[in-house]
Amino acid sequence: MERRVVITSCAAITPIGRTKDEIIHHLINGVSGVKPLRDDGLLTQHMHSRVFGTVDYPIEYDFKRQFKKTMGPVSYYACQVAKEVLENSGLTQDFISSGKLGVAFGSTHGSPTSQREIYRCFFSESNAKLSSIGAVDYLKSMVHTTAANITKMFSIKGRVISSSTACTTSSQSIGFGYEMVKYGLQDAMLCGGADEYDTTTVAVFDNLLACSTRYNQTPHLTPRPFDVQRDGLVVGEGAGAILLEDYTMAKKRGATILAEIIGFSCNNNGGDLILPSLDGISETMRLGLENAKISPDAVDCISAHATSTKIGDVIEAQAIDRVYGNHPVVVGLKSYTGHTMGSCGAIETIIQLYMMEKGFIPKTLNLDKIDERCAMIQHATQVMEKDIRISSVQNFAFGGVNTCLIFKKHQ
Amino acid sequence: MTREEIKSAILNMFKEIFEIDNPGLDDNLREMYQFDSIDAIELIREIERLVGSELNLEEKDQAMGIRTINQIIMYVESLFEARSIRVN
Structure with a gap:
């Protein structure tokens, strides 16, 4: 059995806002969400990169105590977007708790803020004991803390998938959720990802010389996907969630259909854990098209992974050229948000939904002069009106994991 | 401590x-809160x-059966007594 799978609700917390209107405003007007890196009093002073895709607006949470006690910052983000998705979905609590709704949600490494609290007692000169580790510290920090807290807060009793594959975390969530519904294992899936602010994440990339460092005084000018002056990625924070459901069920209950997912692929480079692979990511794109049963010409717009690393962008452009040629318009949405890590696939999917609905493609921010090695594909150098019928979101992660999601506008 | x-x-x-603000001393904490x-x-x-x-394992096991604030107070009193700290 293969069922059609549609998206019927979405919500995001991003460095360029939370609501559809806020996010579209930033995209249309070319406003970046990259700001100076917040000081954690620990590592920031040692780092070369001092920029961050920042969620700096207040979020009023109204979670009850029995939920908050097992939540680190990453779960606050995750539960907030999950709450908005479910509230807007029109699903009944009976269905939500029926076992027919599952959760696919992850983060890069749980809650590093909570992990830091655990380890503090080992390195502190204070009178640390075993009891210095709180009963809930593991629940706050564990890799599947976002998914687990979502299931608890909303009494969700279906399957739980919690991928933690760095930059492909939430695109895997969406892809694996899609397969759950497509093959009839669940009728609906709440999918997404989240990552909280933490400088250890920045430090990982800083140590690998992958972070942007030349724009510390002008954060809005970085990252610069495909630009000749790009100098690395900018880590960010945020969350995104979408609701996937069986098309027949969505139609029957009169749900608003935002788009259909028609394809997903995921593979691994089978080699280097850091460097992207031209063959690996080209194959992901090819497999995605095969899964969607469409030709490359059918894709109008690609949301590229485009982190702005010196090598990564070149290889991605080569792969797009190899698979698609210069037909689809390619946009690098991280130029607005920075690299929101485990949430980037979900956030970029949600932005794609807004682009489809409104019929536009934003320009890739800071793409002032295209690197000639990336110039063979069609870049979004200015905001344009465009009827996007089919779009693709592609993400590639440390560990060699690649994903490609393909969406179709609902007519 | 008194x-x-x-x-x-x-x-x-x-x-x-x-x-949990001002719970009743005999409220069942699990059921009510x-x-x-x-x-x-x-x-x-x-x-x-x-x-x-630190509490020993036996003392911790005892705590898991507690349901009310009054029981907690008595439990803490017993801990002080076991540690030879005078309770007035």
Whole structure:
């Protein structure tokens, strides 16, 4: 059995806002969400990169105590977007708790803020004991803390998938959720990802010389996907969630259909854990098209992974050229948000939904002069009106994991 | 500590840490405030701070059967007594 799978609700917390209107405003007007890196009093002073895709607006949470006690910052983000998705979905609590709704949600490494609290007692000169580790510290920090807290807060009793594959975390969530519904294992899936602010994440990339460092005084000018002056990625924070459901069920209950997912692929480079692979990511794109049963010409717009690393962008452009040629318009949405890590696939999917609905493609921010090695594909150098019928979101992660999601506008 | 001081410390603990304001002394904490096993573990940690020493496994097991504020107060009193600290 293969069922059609549609998206019927979405919500995001991003460095360029939370609501559809806020996010579209930033995209249309070319406003970046990259700001100076917040000081954690620990590592920031040692780092070369001092920029961050920042969620700096207040979020009023109204979670009850029995939920908050097992939540680190990453779960606050995750539960907030999950709450908005479910509230807007029109699903009944009976269905939500029926076992027919599952959760696919992850983060890069749980809650590093909570992990830091655990380890503090080992390195502190204070009178640390075993009891210095709180009963809930593991629940706050564990890799599947976002998914687990979502299931608890909303009494969700279906399957739980919690991928933690760095930059492909939430695109895997969406892809694996899609397969759950497509093959009839669940009728609906709440999918997404989240990552909280933490400088250890920045430090990982800083140590690998992958972070942007030349724009510390002008954060809005970085990252610069495909630009000749790009100098690395900018880590960010945020969350995104979408609701996937069986098309027949969505139609029957009169749900608003935002788009259909028609394809997903995921593979691994089978080699280097850091460097992207031209063959690996080209194959992901090819497999995605095969899964969607469409030709490359059918894709109008690609949301590229485009982190702005010196090598990564070149290889991605080569792969797009190899698979698609210069037909689809390619946009690098991280130029607005920075690299929101485990949430980037979900956030970029949600932005794609807004682009489809409104019929536009934003320009890739800071793409002032295209690197000639990336110039063979069609870049979004200015905001344009465009009827996007089919779009693709592609993400590639440390560990060699690649994903490609393909969406179709609902007519 | 006196019984009143223990009571005050416990009620303050419930207000500040568990966000439960002025529970009845004989209220069933699980039924009325969703005070669950995770909270009980947190409570043990706070009680260790209050009595100034770690609890042994037997003492911790005893704590898991507690359901009311009055039971907590009696439990803490017994811990002080076991540590030869005079309760007035």
